[in-house]
Amino acid sequence: MTSISVTPQLSHGQLLNILNEQYGLVGELSDLPSYIDLNRKLTTADGKQLVVKIANIHQSADDLAFENLVINRLSQESSIELQVPSLISAKSGDDLIEIKDEQNQSCLMRVIAFLDGKIWAETDTSQLSFVESLGESLAQIDKTLATIEHPAAHRYLKWDIRHSNIIVRKYKSYIQNEVLDNTEENQTGGTKINLINQALQSYEAQVLPLYEELPSQIIYNDANDYNLLVNEEKQQVCGLFDFGDMVSSFRIAEIAIASAYAIMNKTNAEEIIGAMVQAYHQVNPLKPVEIKVLLPMIKMRLAVSLSLSSYQYSQSPENDYLLISQQGAWKALSQLDQIDAISFELKLMWLTELNSKQELEQPQDIIDYRKKHLSENLSLAYDEPLKIVAGRGAYLYNEKGTRYLDMVNNVCHVGHCHPGVVAAGQRQMSTLNTNTRYLHDNIVRFAEKLLSTMPKELSVCMFVNSGSEANELALRLARKYTNRKAMVVVEGAYHGNANACIDISPYKFDGPGGDGAPDWIKQTLVPDPYRGKYRGRNEETGLQYGKDVKRAIEALAQEDQPLCAFICESIQGVGGQVIHPPGYLKSAYAHVRDAGGVCIADEVQVGMGRVGTHWWAFQTQDVVPDIVTIGKPLGNGHPLAAVVTTQEIADSFVTGMEYFNTFGGNPVSCAIGCAVIDAVEQGGLMAHALQLGEYLQQGLRQLQSKFPVIGDVRGLGMFIGAEFVKDRDTLEPAVEQIDYVIERLKSEGILLTTEGPFHNVLKIKPPLAFSKQDADFFLSSLEMILTEQGAQP
Template sequence: MMTGKQRLEKEVTLELRNKYIGPSCKLFYRDDPLKILRASGTYMYDEKGHRYLDCINNVCHVGHCNPYVVSAAMQQMAVLNTNSRFLHDNLVLYAERLLTFFPKELCVCFFVNSGSEANDLALRMARTHTGKKDVITLDHAYHGHVSSLIDISPYKFNHPGGEGQADWVHVAPVADVYRGKYTDKDYSLEELSEKYADEVKQLCDKATKKSGGVCLFVAESMQSCGGQIVYPPGYLRQVYKHVRAAGGLCLADEVQVGFGRVGSHMWAFQTQGDDIVPDIVTLGKPMGNGHPISAVITTREVADSFGATGMEYFNTFGGNPVSAAIADAVLDVIENEKLRENATMIGSYLKQEFNSMKQKHGIIGDVRGQGMFLGVDLVKNRKTREPATAEAAYINKRLKEQYVLLSCDGPSRNVLKFKPPLVFSLNDAKELLEKLDNIMTEMEVAECEVNDAAKSTLNGTVNSHHKSQISNGHCSDIQVKV
């Protein structure tokens, strides 16, 4: 029996996990998983007391164990936590406050427990409202782990264990201007916006011909699993126009990128223009700073048509008094600590420094993103843009060894993915940059030494100029093979 004082050795914890937890529940760093015992702000601590800089935990949005949020949870838990089918002020006051951050058309909340649950409910609402079934999604997209969302997530159904694409699902190429179907090698951003939007229009026409119209277009406002993708300006405006002409609704999935992560706006869909108004917005991970609360935000028309079926909807825990108190405290911290401004300032600094590193290290092909949602696309060759998958994995491993937690994503898992708590500081940023720079230099020097040894074997002599380059760390156009 756990007493709160018992602490298992890491090997025992891992053994028990392997014995009692489903094998498909994967861990970070599978070869040497971390056992984390506590966390604070942007840092996590393992069982040996090692401190890790957390650059990936977008769940703890306002910092691990934020004291203000913890206090709000404790105070409400000590008074009442109950089924959300009872009247309680926390629920309605939080809904009223949350909606002030949205365009006036988005005026109704449904509270649930996770981003997956939010997207599942949104899909159900869209089908009820439109009377249609066909869904348009983007390639590489992931929208949740429940069955209905696996069906519309190419990130899952096109990979091992997936059952492939259903006939009512239409997959549009993601508007990736660096390595997508159309790229900035051949087109301007304006042309790219039109071309990618036209791909959606073609699918709308196909669905209309086949099924009489479209139910829903669903997309993250900036795509995460696809490799930190930022769409070209005007893309969503054109797409929403095409989808609505086909009778469909438009859903902005803000589970990863909402609540000020992009800095300039509260919601990432707003970066595409002030006139961009989805029919449904889904919220998740950051909403409760790790506590399970999420939401579906929609128009009065969609909410009313969903309610008109006569089928009652309720969610036992969604928006319960404790969850609502925590979510409200998260908004307090975002506003009082000016975390949107911090996301803009630190994100801009990091992006600038990543681009400076690009001039030094040939492995960096592209730097993209906004605020604290950034991606560094690693390549073997800048001309061909061949993904540097093994190199990205190596860098991720070496960063962990130096107590920095980062992750790799994208279809080729070659994109270093930065999405930390919004309290990430300038000193945190400098630590990440210094260690990343050193690792890339280390890789280049190692590759230079390999090349130098090969030349020595072939020629019987060491190229003195090449040797000098190695000692000065100037082999910036070479990437190590790992």
């Protein structure tokens, strides 16, 4: 039995006869490539060139009528500068006729004008003007296509981006799972299937939920490098052909598809896409939701192409060209995988000025409003304040998409917008949020998780909303337990912004606008082994500073003020990232307890595994406090704090007066707290903090050996300080130099600030999402800046 070919079968002679009979055309025929159709070029006697297109036997007449409708409309549209092929009518006046091939099969035939020119794929299109003209041309075409409707536009098409995840899931198994070359374009070092899976996951997570919001219309849908003609002299696109993949789909897919091909074999994908988007938007304005989905959509188009071509190769393994042609797509997909998605989206929003339509104020407007309607006590970082609009992991982003490495934010402990933490809060908030007067599982689970990190003596939790609240509650507990008020505090310490906390914070009461120490406060020396009264990181230094706590206690006693409590940060924060010498807290606590006082460990800044070796910094001193206060990192940016104490102290607080905190311990906060602890444990973040902290300190000490302005490097885990001095003998603070370094680091995309009584200590306490690559970026940037004149002592 003879098989019937899907491709029409006609000799040149047979086709010339049909052309003469139906169109009155004569000339010479030459072959043109096609997948399953029959395409020929006709050159007439007067030199005119036409394309004869005979569709495969399965081609729908409705589909071709749809194409013809669009071609006619585009060719008549004066606003479209791009050439499109015009249709040649038969003698009957029809632009689509039915013929018989030599197998007596019915086929549909068209004749269209031949567009002469050089195709994109065979041209050096590295100049952005090519991309800009393509974006502008596609925008002009889409504006016209939006006015057209035809039933065939809604047919199923496997190249329709709306079906892309289904196509990739069906065909990705045909991809040869090789390790990607580690080239300039590809720095992933992963396997091909991993790259496809990442594209698929991004698409399903970020695009599928927005399907209903994305503008849809008929689009050209195939602006690939073999369907575009270019004018090399003018460096612009001049023609477009092959309308077979038109479909009603997402408008933004037009740009996604064009971008996928435009970035192939290029190394500046982000710049190319930005130029195309900006040019398109100026003609046919986009919506913010379209910008949001563009990057995962470009990745998905490439994933579809790679999956389908891999399937085709499995059916025709002798066709090595299918694998060779994939190389540009793999490089493009690898390059896209290196793009910071948040920065990319914000940059496109800025280029299109869509962000100005979403955001109410420009930075200076916000500054002016703050000065007029918010307290001027609210300070701003940097000479030119930043407007931060997004965060992810260890990075923050401004409204223009500029990315900044955040090395100072110990609040977002496990990383900005940690997915697990965000999801936990969203889930619980969508179900219930109430107060502790009702029973709920979350508060019990959270307490259990938190107490599991503590010494067994600390067995009672009380939940609040901030470190200030936690320290104020700790004072109430201590005073009720001891029936005393007098406190010993560390010079330069800060414990919060409530009145009671200001009273025990020398950083505030001895600072600008402060009223000095209350008469029931005595200060003890900062246990600073670098520039303090006693120097050296050894136990003898720790004992000497511990004795100074005893001196302060005795000074209170001489004034007939028995000690209530000693409160001390387990590592000094605003005091200058001071790591206590060995034995300090053990000595200090012994003196406090001998005097009948309570030991309060303020872990608001340094707790939750940041020190690497332990959950809590007080554990590095081999002590157990009576009360521990926890704040900033506990909620990863959500207002959540806690006080943990002994059963005995907790019992003393039960006097008949209810302790109730409207928001403390609510189900949402507790769900978030559980998620943060889980993230630390499951992500191995304590070990990470230890390892990376040691790496950072090692790098800083290498810089210290080269640059005398770094006088000291100190730290535990990812809580590190680098003190700047003009002279290593006199320890004169290098304030101007460190201010210069801070501003220069910002200009390099790194955010840091200073601490210490002289503001000459680099405060390094990034989110634990901070990576080795981030550390290398910081260290190399700092080294470069330290060579500059402004950093010299």
